[in-house]
Amino acid sequence: MNGSPVKTRLLTRAARCWAFVSQSVLTTLASRPPARVSVQTRAGRCWAFVSRAVHTTLASRPLALLSTQTRAGWCCTFVSRKVHTTLASRPPALLSAQIRAGRCWTFVSRAVLTTLASRPPARVSAQTRAGRCCTFVSQSVLTTLASRPRARVSAQIRAGWCCTFVSRKVHTTLASRPPARVSAGFHATRLLTRAAQCLAFVAFVASADAQNCDSIAKLALPDVTITQAASVPAGKFTFPGGRNAVEVPAFCRVAGTIKPEVSFEIWMPERWNKKLLTVGNGGLAGTISYGAMVAPLSKGYATSSTDTGHKADNDGHWAAGHMERVIDFAHRAVHVTTQADKAILAAFYGNSPAHAYFSGCSQGGQEAMTEAQRYPRDYDGIVAGDPANNWVHHYVGAHLWITLAMQKDAYIPASKIPALAEAVNNACDALDGIKDGILNDPRKCHFDPASIQCKNGDAPNCLTAPQVDAVRKIYQGGRTPEGDQIFPGIVPGGEAGPGGWARWIAGSGPGESGHAGLGLPFLRYVLFENPDWDYHSFRYARVNGVDSDVDFADHKLGPIFTNMNPDLGAFQAGGGKMIHYHGWSDPDISPLNSVNYYESVMAKMGGLSETKRFYRLFMVPGMQHCTGGPGPATFDMVEALDQWVEHGNAPEQIIASHATAGKVDRTRPLCPFPQEARWKGTGSSDQAENFVCVQP
Template sequence: MRMPGIRALIALILIMAAAALAGRAADCASLSRTSLPDTTLTTAQSMPAGRFVPPYGRPVDKLPAFCRLAGVIRPTSDSDIRFEVWLPASDWNGKFLSVGNGGFAGSINYYAMADDLRRGYATAATDTGHEGDAEDASWAFKHPEKVVDFGYRGLHATAENAKALIQTFYNSAVRHSYFDSCSDGGREALMEAQRFPEDFDGILAGAPANFWTHMLAAAVEIIQGMYGKDPSAYIPSAKLPAIQSAALAACDAQDGVKDGIISDPLRCHFDPSVLLCKGKDSRDCLTAPQLSTLKNLYAGAQDSHGKQIFPGYMPGAEDGPAGWAPWITGSGPGKASGPVYAENYFRYMVFQDPAWNLLSANVDITEAMADEKTGAILNATDPDLGRFRTRGGKLILYHGWNDPAISPLNTINYYNSVVAKMGAKNADSFLRLYMVPGMQHCFPGPGPNWFGQTGHPTAKGKAYGVFDALEEWVEKGTAPGDVIATKYLEDDVAKGVQMTRPLCPYPQIARYKGTGDTNDAANFVCRAP
């Protein structure tokens, strides 16, 4: 007699659940009528759980059901800022997490959005006002307003729209808002903290390209020195293993462990002269012109007066698929990302001349024109974060010591400038920097490179996740200390842990205690250098 009653109850529950889902679906569709400044919503669609196939790129799987919103923002007649907002259909954690871009942007980062959605966040992303390959800036030719959209306007407008749509969908304001990205996304992160401190409560900025103008002016000087003036000065990628081996031989053991990682490159006094060929040229040595190039890469580009334009690279991870080859040396002169980015930037953003020649350009004029034309739009170097601090914002920076795309010293320089401007005590109340030994650009490299940064979430909590530590700081006032980074075998979580190592709040570094497994973070301690 009780069974029919139970069945009826179950049926009623299922009907109510279906009705609730249908109601939420209707809520999603109704958002298409939401009025937002300078904005047209083009999509308001309830997406089922499972696979999502984005307009470009590979499909993403294992997504919860969500409300997908897409639109275009046109603050000027030449603007075309595409954006998307994804809202969990259930189990929203009450937070908003926005993601950024790499290179010259030009696409929506669906994969970072998917990571965030799986963890219960409402999330948003933008193409920053144009569509195209991340290395291509031809869209900027004779379109100055699009450069502004890319520089800062697109992300800010997207954040404002996302918060309004979240409020409408859930009938509840965001409890906490976050931004997490790397590379140009790191520049975007700092731009937000400096220009729009009300947008986000917590910001995680990795390897920020925030001194954009000098970073790419430096690329011109380096490339000219490498093969523009003397083709024999070019270092073939085949010689990178020998360079890395010599650097490791000089400095690897300084932290007490010989593990193929230089934990404190600032105190590595590696003399590249040991690589000078003593006889016939080979892949195991450098000719005199090549040695000069290597020294310049470590020292950083300089103008004609000997003033540094941008800091140099650190020794210890020159080789490997994500080392200097794809970014600096390439498969031949000019066949690397560095010259491609520099050429696109100066042709289409600075000089508005598609025929501009990187190899014959005057470096001093190039640097000055970059600052004049785009410095105020693209650089995010203001050390005064007083407004962000006053409203309770928290900022965590991180950078791989062996980044071949953006010198890690640039991030240290910015951190030091904030400390100098605001004072050590004030800076310590809202700012942290973590330098990552052996990590290259944003993630790859031989070092411990998985610590909860963008694209690499962890479920282990604040001890293992820098983003989790940021949330604890924002929401509970618990300032972050050491964060344990993990290196997985072949960078594959499924293959197990190769090593763990603490990441220390700068300027501390991790030192081996002297006993125990050197692959276990528990046997290291953070100390002042």
């Protein structure tokens, strides 16, 4: 592209989608005298970048009249001859990087970038280097878009293609002619009209959004029925079951069912970041996790959730006589929902997601492990929090075991839990060098509950002998009479607080705790399928060669629910990345379950150095079940996962925070297991920068 600026402008007018504009037209657009129009504009760069004042004017228009792409810089790839030449002469990796860095600002999809990056500079068409299409797309892409109806073209525009694909006629003309043969005789006003169709989107975009969302209701997918498809405007939105309205961006809300009874919703934002994030459930599920969908939607994710195939809380009635519901709940529902989600996204946006992520805690952590082990190609990245992946053993070796330990005289009322918590902290809090109410690694704490045994009778600040025995059983964890561990015990630390032992272990009375509330309905209706089953009758022992009830549970439900397979080879081979976290003070699911599983994966997958290439465990000191507790328990695992999947930045630490009355009062780094955070010895122990991750 040798020549003077005048020739450059002629090439611009001859070759670009709609920049066949004269100085007078630029002057009109800029509403400024020619002298005020920037030199860069006259030299052939993006003529929309005329001045800050013009940008300010454009950016102040209503969203309905001006797209995000418009506010971001209109068609910002009308770069000068110099820039084109530089880009064309660089290796494809650098070319792609420069495109992502902002040379081509029209939100090109990963597919297009990948195509360009795989071609040598010489293969990048001359038409592209001349600047005809502002997204550097190939002629095949232009042809594809040109052959689609206007509504589909608009969808592609909103999904991130070049905003100058304005009509089939223009596309056909441009796609079929090289730059030299594109007529320079188009009238500027005609082209500007077509440009305005694309850049301003005017009312058409708003109506097309609604029409495109509504059209999803007619989408035909195997075994899927779309029950709702409606546009939700930006602003206040109250989701089902929500107490208060929350602020949301504009999105397309789609609800559906998958045979036999799996309900799901997917929310697709108007400004999509090209990623899917599915959120998990808690307890025995039975509801869509609407509350967990709001935050990722606001960050640009298409976000999804399922009720896992039944509608109920934690009463278990839904499972009686319905093994298909049990299977859906155990593993199938999330998988089939994921398949439906991806098909709906492709239909709505015209593109499949560049990345798909799953994030869940507790039952959601179990779902996360299910996906990694049973359906390893569903997701590129997974966040698994406090997972109940050893599901059956957790129910018989923790929920039921702890409920049985807290019977009759052994029952510890909630009023005594603070005394127990104080005794644990007095014995073990300072082991990590800081007395802050947090046990950095409770495995190092060898607290004996007999240290607070009552001397005479009973009292509020001590434990009776039966109560001491109950605490020991809880720390010990479920075991068979032969001494075989069924499920690891709860570790010392984090007994106090609303998410501690008072809720999960004491409750309002024997058989009325959090463990009982989750465990007994499942065992009654899913395992034994008997509404009159008495939990006191559970047999942990084998008698005269007859299987125990633990054996019965393993045979009946283990193949459906248990996700303890250490072989994650298929997930790793597909490029998957997983961040697994667990609160050291979890009084529901023992954190030792996560430690044991991670160590089994290390043994299977080639040791720590190989495992941490795709899978990292972060233990969270002082965090109770999924949230809360004395330690910093607020963090963004999804952002860390996204950085790992997209950019290869494996998390070396993740900053967690703790707040009181809404004000952050402590931060601390979470370290990849087996490392732990150690105070440097100087500076505040409430600030993360004063800690380092070290081997224990």
